[in-house]
Amino acid sequence: MESGGNSLPSGPDGVKRKVSYFYDPEVGNYYYGQGHPMKPHRIRMTHALLAHYGLLQHMQVLKPTAAKDRDLCKFHADDYVAFLRGITPETQQDQLRQLKRFNVGEDCPVFDGLYSFCQTYAGGSVGGALKLNHGVCDIAINWAGGLHHAKKCEASGFCYVNDIVLAILELLKIHEVSQI
DSSP states (O other): OOOSOOEEOOOTTSOOEEEEEEOOGGGGGOOOOTTOSOOTHHHHHHHHHHHHTTOGGGSEEEOOOOOOHHHHTTTSOHHHHHHHHHOOTTTGGGGHHHHHHTTOSSSSOOOTTHHHHHHHHHHHHHHHHHHHHTTSOSEEEOTTOOOTTOBTTBOBTTBSSOHHHHHHHHHTTTSOOOOO
């Protein structure tokens, strides 16, 4: 899915910025349900605007690699990840206790492809961190990510997997945290 060049015009310092932009065309197909304020199709609309304005030619456009269970379990509990992998709209009535335990319901509903959605948005953020760590880019973009409300063992605030924590854990492999 690579597209065009991968740098933005020079900034005030005269240095071109290499941009890696993670986008999966399927991400706009996920649907939290009628009346829910979270609308993944907006990510597709944003991508269309970038294309329309000719910005994609200045970026390396990459389809994110789906995050694996082991990647998600670097922060999230194994049983929580297993629950996300297995829950579907068809099976949720049989798992009411688990739904409550993992805070999946009204704000964080079960929908078709839920786990795949989590794998995609987390994969984009971790992929961006990897590109930054390897010096492949100066800027990494993943409009599908930023779902930082998810906790270790539960969903929260429309977020199922905390891709920000996962990306930070990847960045910390290379970038040290200085003591204050």
